[in-house]
Amino acid sequence: MSVGIRHDDLRRRNRAMVISAVRRAGQPSRTEIAATTGLSHSTISAISSDLIQEGILAESKASETVSMKRGRPQVGLSLNPQAAAVLAVVLSLNFLSVAVIDYAGQVVAEEQRRLDTLTMSRDALIGECVAIVRRRLEDPDLDVQSVARIALAIQGITDSHARAMLWSPITPQTNIAFADILEREFGIPAIMENDCNMMAVALRWRDPHRYRDDFIAILLSHGIGMGLVLKGELFTGTHSSGGEFGHMIHRPGGALCRCGRRGCVEAYAGNYAIWRNARQMSENAEPVADVSDAEMRTLAARARETDGPEREAYRKAGEALGFGLGSLFALIDPAPVAMVGASAAAFDLIEPALREAIAQTAGGQHSGSISFDTEPNELPLIREGCAMRALSFVDQEIFAPSIQARAGSVGKNVA
Amino acid sequence: MSVGIRHDDLRRRNRAMVISAVRRAGQPSRTEIAATTGLSHSTISAISSDLIQEGILAESKASETVSMKRGRPQVGLSLNPQAAAVLAVVLSLNFLSVAVIDYAGQVVAEEQRRLDTLTMSRDALIGECVAIVRRRLEDPDLDVQSVARIALAIQGITDSHARAMLWSPITPQTNIAFADILEREFGIPAIMENDCNMMAVALRWRDPHRYRDDFIAILLSHGIGMGLVLKGELFTGTHSSGGEFGHMIHRPGGALCRCGRRGCVEAYAGNYAIWRNARQMSENAEPVADVSDAEMRTLAARARETDGPEREAYRKAGEALGFGLGSLFALIDPAPVAMVGASAAAFDLIEPALREAIAQTAGGQHSGSISFDTEPNELPLIREGCAMRALSFVDQEIFAPSIQARAGSVGKNVA
DNA sequence: TCCTATTTTTTCGAGCCTCGAAAAAATACT
DNA sequence: AGTATTTTTTCGAGGCTCGAAAAAATAGGA
Incomplete structure (x- = not known):
């Protein structure tokens, strides 16, 4: 059932906390992070120094807002956009779209496509999804190594493990394990999400x-x-x-x-x-x-x-x-x-x-x-939700991994 | 928002985990606890040794079940019934009942009373509740020092902080802050709960x-x-x-x-x-x-x-x-x-x-x-739920307190 | 009866982690 | 240039959990 906290978990959780504080606040100083997390300055200093060295965070001088204060100026910490990338795929009625999003949450590339989802065969539908992802991954501007996660949203019912579409109004096909298919095809962890859930996730980020x-x-x-x-x-x-x-x-x-x-x-x-x-x-x-x-x-x-x-x-x-x-x-x-x-x-x-x-x-x-x-x-919202969900996964599972997870099984989704 | 894990929290949480493992399992050995919590044997040994010394847990030799095994026999750990006591008060239509429950969850005393709740005045209703609790607390057999919590269940709507009854079908009175009243009267932390919620809590303990x-x-x-x-x-x-x-x-x-x-x-x-x-x-x-x-x-x-x-x-x-x-x-x-x-x-x-x-x-x-x-x-269920809720509070807030809480503000309810 | 195998529990040192205090760094004000 | 102020880093202390080894407690067998 409920599991005790191991000593290693402590650092892991606090790392995750620092990353998420930065993602939420944008460019918080170490002092601000210490305040919001309740951890001591020394701890934040140690953790953020690690994260910067690992290329996950970066210092961004221009805090500019309160530079009129006396004292040593705060140094803003921000997410390093190049630390990772994720793909957000949205499949809706007669429409397929994919976006590449950097670690800081900015869209760096996208592609959209009209399809006739209501009449397409199962294989054609899967094929289109795989193809559009492949085209993005083959983009020479993109460092494929850094693509850490694919999130796919669809209107309809998904299974509880975020692996498959069970039923959708946009296609007569049922039970397509999109997450497994993409994962097998590209070797990148993937999740399958319900579109409305992603809307909710996005709203939370847009207007907390x-x-x-x-x-x-x-x-x-x-x-x-x-x-x-x-x-x-x-x-x-x-x-x-x-x-x-x-x-x-x-x-x-x-x-x-x-x-x-x-x-x-x-x-x-x-x-x-x-x-x-x-x-x-x-x-x-x-x-x-x-x-x-x-x-x-x-x-x-x-x-x-x-x-x-x-x-x-x-x-x-x-x-x-x-x-x-x-x-x-x-x-x-x-x-x-x-x-x-x-x-x-x-x-x-x-x-x-x-x-x-x-x-x-x-x-x-x-x-x-x-x-x-x-x-x-709704489309931008859904995509945004997908992106944030995928990025949260990267934050927590990749950049703040537990000891066991470091051994690294692909496809465990806990985000 | 989300708060980092301080170093002191670690022991606190693991203590709470051990206590809750014992409450769930009844008489688990240290080895069993280590297995269910995922913590190491050494940690469990240290924590349980503390808890025994503090009189919260007790060793109960008779494991009896698997004594046919080779090797050093397991020593069962159990909750020390005298570690604390709680009061479960259930107010329902024309009926008021109170039970004193020891730390191990056994009813050690009880009292029931018929009232005409539908026509009683506000003061009379409050007075009856206070009086029945007072009678139990004045019972010479009871070590009043050890009464750590009062939980009161009522049919109707309670506020979100578990302090007051807002509305109830059993009385025309509204907005009675029972929890605050009992807390002020007896100096014992109290909570006000909805009866159906307590039924659910009890079912979970009865048939997990x-x-x-x-x-x-x-x-x-x-x-x-x-x-x-x-x-x-x-x-x-x-x-x-x-x-x-x-x-x-x-x-x-x-x-x-x-x-x-x-x-x-x-x-x-x-x-x-x-x-x-x-x-x-x-x-x-x-x-x-x-x-x-x-x-x-x-x-x-x-x-x-x-x-x-x-x-x-x-x-x-x-x-x-x-x-x-x-x-x-x-x-x-x-x-x-x-x-x-x-x-x-x-x-x-x-x-x-x-x-x-x-x-x-x-x-x-x-x-x-x-x-x-x-x-x-429903009545036994509701009382049982109250008792378990109050005991969980004792487990977590009193026997595994955080550093700040050790300074001790009465009436913080997080159970 | 004594020895061995087996299982549980405790002990002990190592390794981390967080914390508080003090030092260092970086700026504004005078 | 010096002082005040604020942020960040450094450093030692104290705690916690862990793994390995030791100790403890029993059953089985010679």
């Missing part, structure tokens, strides 16, 4: 003030996804990648959902559901495979114009999301929410009914104080 | 095999409560004591709930709801204050006898619980469930509809494999 310990990222897209952070940690359910907010039951026996069941939140709030309601089709009508963003924008525009079926469709979406959030809040208490994805641009149409619904639930007691952010563009 | 890392304890009583353990830790929401499963929305705008809202799970599955449906009253009828266990037994008996409104009432309860669990499972993935409380004795009437409902949800995909345990008697 607002998205600190507990918050919710909801993807409003063809389907409804969620990334949930509780107590500062990504919550991924106990078996799968969890957090299937879109498939909480809104109305038992209600509208037909893409998953084949009835009454899920998604069956009212997913793009296909809004589209179906806007056209006044039956709730039992088979969900369509895809609705273009342009078409959704047209629906939203018409909903804003006249009080017709389009507006009612958005109202129903808001109601479903509101009751779903209300039930969620009953379990975890209210937390900040980020609405991400194309339909977040129509949040003005969704919000009134959402707030009205949430106010009728136990979790929504203080529904006025619950705040919603919107971010229509 | 079944209730390990993720499981759900549901209290089927006048209201519906839940204790949720995720990743081996009690999940208590972000603000309040969380986990208001009973107030997830089952049917938007549906039956009137005791909380004043509509369509909560409890409004279909709480005793008052079953009673209301069994009498074929309107779903809008005001919930009654209390239904006796005897009356519920009569309802259940009649439901088993004939297919009338009683059976239908239990069916509706099962349906509500099933859809609620389904939504919960969509978020956290399926986990073992324990049904606790008087109505768990009628689980045979609830289960069919529950399973049917859960099978219609995303979380219930493998609904056949979800297993339910029943435990009609």
Whole structure:
């Protein structure tokens, strides 16, 4: 079960702590690190001196901000961009993108590609992913030695070990062990992550003030996804990648959902559901495979114009999301929410009914104080989350390795 | 934020680890502890020698089990019952109980008392609690010096710091800071816990095999409560004591709930709801204050006898619980469930509809494999949970104190 | 009964790690 | 140029865990 702390672990953990303090703060001085970690100046001095010698950190003179103070000026520590690199691969509907990110978190190269994911064969899909990664790795500008990790995000359900996609709405294929495939192909540790979880990770890095310990990222897209952070940690359910907010039951026996069941939140709030309601089709009508963003924008525009079926469709979406959030809040208490994805641009149409619904639930007691952010563009968020997740792995598993891990088994993912 | 590991913490943590290994295993030998903690024999030897000298642990010769082995026989280590004592106070509807528990977890004294909690004044309620604790502390058989912690459990909502009851169905009073009151009165650190959470804690100790890392304890009583353990830790929401499963929305705008809202799970599955449906009253009828266990037994008996409104009432309860669990499972993935409380004795009437409902949800995909345990008697569970929680505090905060804590502020609760 | 094999527990020195205090370094102010 | 101030490094002390070896305690066999 719980394991004691060995003496070697001590240095390891404190190294990891220093690295993560630098990653969070950007250019902290040794004194600042000592303050945030609670360790003594001597310890920080020793550890950072090691890390600099190993090329993981670098001193960056220009602290510039407070150089008006008396005394010896602080020396900023920063991540050495060349210490390592990671690849962030995002596979979404009809779209594949890869980015090379340096150790400091800057994108140094990227490539994007349109594919027809819904009709591609299994081998073609895998082949495209492998090929795009290979092209980046073969880039002569890139020091391949330094690529330490590949993180791949996909919409859908992943297994609990972050190895495989189990099911995804973007392809009829199931059970593709992308992480294992890439790892075997390139000999670089890889992980497979759920896109909404990566959105949540990214939000935490982007705005740690607002998205600190507990918050919710909801993807409003063809389907409804969620990334949930509780107590500062990504919550991924106990078996799968969890957090299937879109498939909480809104109305038992209600509208037909893409998953084949009835009454899920998604069956009212997913793009296909809004589209179906806007056209006044039956709730039992088979969900369509895809609705273009342009078409959704047209629906939203018409909903804003006249009080017709389009507006009612958005109202129903808001109601479903509101009751779903209300039930969620009953379990975890209210937390900040980020609405991400194309339909977040129509949040003005969704919000009134959402707030009205949430106010009728136990979790929504203080529904006025619950705040919603919107971010229509999910792709950069997902990529950013992938990158940070991969970099965290490098921070902890490679640059602050335990004794056993130093022997080095590829593919242990604990990040 | 995250704090580095100071050198002093090392011993502290490993001490705590040894104590907790002994509490879990009962009578482990030093060798067994070394194996489970991963620490070296020398370290375990040093730490346990300290703990024995301090009177926290004791050697208990009779290992008896494997004395047929060659070699030096193992010496079992056990908790010294006299090392400390804790008080577990359980306040429930019309009932107040207190138990004194020794450090090894055995009940050494107890007292129970009937009160009319629904009509008592605030002062009377507080007075009774203080008085019953005082009587136990004044027991001449008890070494008062050794009482290290009081844990008080109550049905209802507690604040996130485990200090106060915010709201409870057993009394019209609100916002009673029981923990602070007892702490001030007796100078002993106290905590205030939610009853369902304590049930979950107790289940984990009772059957660690079944209730390990993720499981759900549901209290089927006048209201519906839940204790949720995720990743081996009690999940208590972000603000309040969380986990208001009973107030997830089952049917938007549906039956009137005791909380004043509509369509909560409890409004279909709480005793008052079953009673209301069994009498074929309107779903809008005001919930009654209390239904006796005897009356519920009569309802259940009649439901088993004939297919009338009683059976239908239990069916509706099962349906509500099933859809609620389904939504919960969509978020956290399926986990073992324990049904606790008087109505768990009628689980045979609830289960069919529950399973049917859960099978219609995303979380219930493998609904056949979800297993339910029943435990009609919640009181012993709650008390046991209180005791273990208080003892864990003693283990960690008193017998493995950090340097700062050794200066000793009363009332920091981290257990 | 005594000796040997076996297993558990303790002892002891080595090696790290963190800490506090003091020294050194680097700047602003006068 | 000297002083005050702040940051960073240095250095010895004290603790902790570890591995190896010794000590302790038993069962089995001659």
